[in-house]
Amino acid sequence: MPIHEKHLIRPENIKSHDKLVMDGIDISGHWSTFIETRVVKDYNESLQDEIAALPGGEYVHRCWQCGSCTNACTVNAINPDFNPRYWIYLIRMGMESELLRDKDIIWQCVSCNKCTYVCPREVAPEGVMKATAHWLELKGHTPQSPSTIFDDVFSTQVIETGKIEDSLVVRNFFQRTGQSLTQDWLIEMVKRMVAHLPVKMLMALGIATVLRPRTKNWGGARDAIKEYVAEQDAHHRKALGLESLVEMAKLEAAAPFKQAAE
Amino acid sequence: MTDNRAEKYKKVAYYPGCALEGTGHAYNRSTKEVGKALGLELEEVKNWNCCGAMEVKNVDPKVQTYLSSRVMSQAVNEMGHSVVMAPCNGCYHNLKKAEFELKNEEGTREVVDRISKKAGHKTYQAGEVETIHALDxxxxxxxxxxxxKKVSKSLKGMKVANYYGCMYTRPRNIFPEKDKGPGTESTSQPHFMDDLLAAxxxxxxxxxxxxxxxxxxxxLSDSDMSTKLVLNIxxxxxxxGANVIATExxxxxxxxxxxxxxxxxxFGVKTNVKILYFTQLLGMALGLSAKKVGVHENMSDSFELLQKQGLA
Incomplete structure (x- = not known):
């Protein structure tokens, strides 16, 4: 049986009784020893294969659970529920429903690569986190995360023109996530940015937003990249058993992401 | 790796990358100025493209490898350079990673070949160029x-925290030249920036x-997390005890x-430490004015500190 170090004491698993007497002794109240018996029956036997079929997840099978990744993790230091070692365990065991309990935080991996640096088995846990976040979205378990939207906004611009222009990426991202561009800290930032700038430079910055930087003769690369990405996308969907139109329709419906304006 | 590097690095291909044409313009300016002052020549990679930064790899890692390979292909095939210098950690990391993957990762070669062919340029072959950081x-x-010998205004009195970040050191396998003992860069305790600023x-x-x-x-996509991480730093x-953080x-x-x-x-948490590119600090030590190295382009306003230290 797997060892579920912290999940055993999740509040919903603990039994409490307003009035319970056993063998003449009053044991009413909240007892961590009265834990709901848990039987896992819903294994997804292909979970590891599905994650391994997505970019970054290729080496998940190598893991021997040393926990170095979680120990080194930047995000874990801020949020202890962010536990790559445990998620890799769940993926390898096929415990999908357990994994889904953390579905809303897996995308928060900041790609600092500390885990990949310390991993003695070359699992590349950073890649596994990205593959898992990708898997959650493809399967329709989560809407597109802000991170995926940012990747999309950024990559689309790179693929279309060969280069990016910072301010356009920012504007497109804020628009797609429904955030205001007039937040106090953004205004303060722009103020400080232009505080010492000469007029000539401000004009140059303005011109860059109109005449977007682009790589010359990029059309061939653009088309070849698009073709390859579409091909890969079809492969991934097939590996996840998502090729049917019904599934596709469901995905479309689950896709729109709106974050309340801050 | 000992060596003819002093000779080799005298004139290198320069890959500024997108950030240095936008928000990181001060780094671009100060890198070029420092190069001039030190007699190191830079020739910008012709018609370069974005390396894919941290984002394209999440769409597809092999596309990111292609993007970086094209930059290296431009440097070697269009300009005949054997060294590409990238001051941005993201660009530097991605070019290094592309080099590693082209050598070691199954299937990468084919994808890069295929896209390069359709894009109509010569495919980059692993080993044709050496990618270095501005620090190298x-x-x-x-x-x-x-x-x-070239310092005319010592940085004496500047207490510097050298911040290298993630992409310059991790993961280790894409930096085969690091962690090779004395004189080489360390991935756990990097020191090249420390060495230069101490000099x-x-x-x-x-x-x-x-x-x-x-x-x-x-x-931007998880700003509260980033703010917490930056506050730690x-x-x-x-x-x-630092009065300035040097970045690269x-x-x-x-x-x-x-x-x-x-x-x-x-969050109402105010910190006073100033933030400058290491090339801005070096530039001022070499006698360049604060404006010349783009201090006025920074959001972090360090003029007062620099004036106090007699640097601006």
């Missing part, structure tokens, strides 16, 4: 002794978060500046 360029192209007269403080993460990948720098990456630099402001506005 100055460290091996001039060296501390060479630098000392220019600065005092490097004992800063524990040299390779901590600033949350740059999620700077800013506070650790202040606790170490436009994403780290902008992240530190931006979340220093955000922490103040959103």
């Amino acid at each position: 360029w100055i460290k091996h192209g001039i060296g501390e002794e060479g630098l000392k 220019a007269g600065a005092t490097n403080v004992d800063f524990p978060l040299k390779t901590a993460c600033c949350g740059g990948a999620h700077t 800013l506070k650790a720098a202040e606790a170490s 990456c436009p994403t780290c630099h902008t992240g530190l500046e931006m979340h220093q402001i955000r922490a103040e506005k959103r």
Whole structure:
């Protein structure tokens, strides 16, 4: 049986009784020893294969659970529920429903690569986190995360023109996530940015937003990249058993992401 | 790797990358000025493209490898260069990674070949160029002794926390030249920036978060997380006695500046440590004016500190 170090004491698993007497002794109240018996029956036997079929997840099978990744993790230091070692365990065991309990935080991996640096088995846990976040979205378990939207906004611009222009990426991202561009800290930032700038430079910055930087003769690369990405996308969907139109329709419906304006 | 690097790095292909044409413009300006002052020549890669930063790899890692390979192909095939210098950690990391993957990762070669062919340029072959960071360029192209001879305004009194970030050191396997003993860069305790700034007269403080993460990948998509991570760095720098954080990456630099402001506005936590590119500090030590190295383009306003130190 797997060892579920912290999940055993999740509040919903603990039994409490307003009035319970056993063998003449009053044991009413909240007892961590009265834990709901848990039987896992819903294994997804292909979970590891599905994650391994997505970019970054290729080496998940190598893991021997040393926990170095979680120990080194930047995000874990801020949020202890962010536990790559445990998620890799769940993926390898096929415990999908357990994994889904953390579905809303897996995308928060900041790609600092500390885990990949310390991993003695070359699992590349950073890649596994990205593959898992990708898997959650493809399967329709989560809407597109802000991170995926940012990747999309950024990559689309790179693929279309060969280069990016910072301010356009920012504007497109804020628009797609429904955030205001007039937040106090953004205004303060722009103020400080232009505080010492000469007029000539401000004009140059303005011109860059109109005449977007682009790589010359990029059309061939653009088309070849698009073709390859579409091909890969079809492969991934097939590996996840998502090729049917019904599934596709469901995905479309689950896709729109709106974050309340801050 | 000992060596003819001093000779080799005298004239290199320069890959500024997108950030250095936008928010990291001060780094671009100061890198070029420092090069001029040190007699190191830069020739910008012709018609370069974005390396894919932290984002394209999440769409497809092999496309990112292609993007980086095209930059290297331009340098070698269009210009005949054997060394590409990238001052941005993201670009530097991605070019190094592409080099590693083209050598070692199954299937990468085919994808890069296929896209390059359709794009109509020569495919980059692993080993054709050496990618270096601005730190390698100055460290091996001039060296501390060479630098000392050219310093006209010592950075004496500047207490510096050297911040290298993630992409310069991790993962280890894409940097085969690092961790090779004395004289080489360390991935756990990087020191090239410390070495150069010490040669220019600065005092490097004992800063524990040299390779901590600033949350740059999620700077806008998970801003609260990034602000917390940046605050850790800013506070650790202040606790170490630093009055300035030296950076060598436009994403780290902008992240530190931006979340220093955000922490103040959103969480009411004010920090006073200033943030400068290491090339700005070196430039001023070489006698260049603060404006010449783009201090006025920074969001972090360090003029007062620099005036106090007699640098601006």
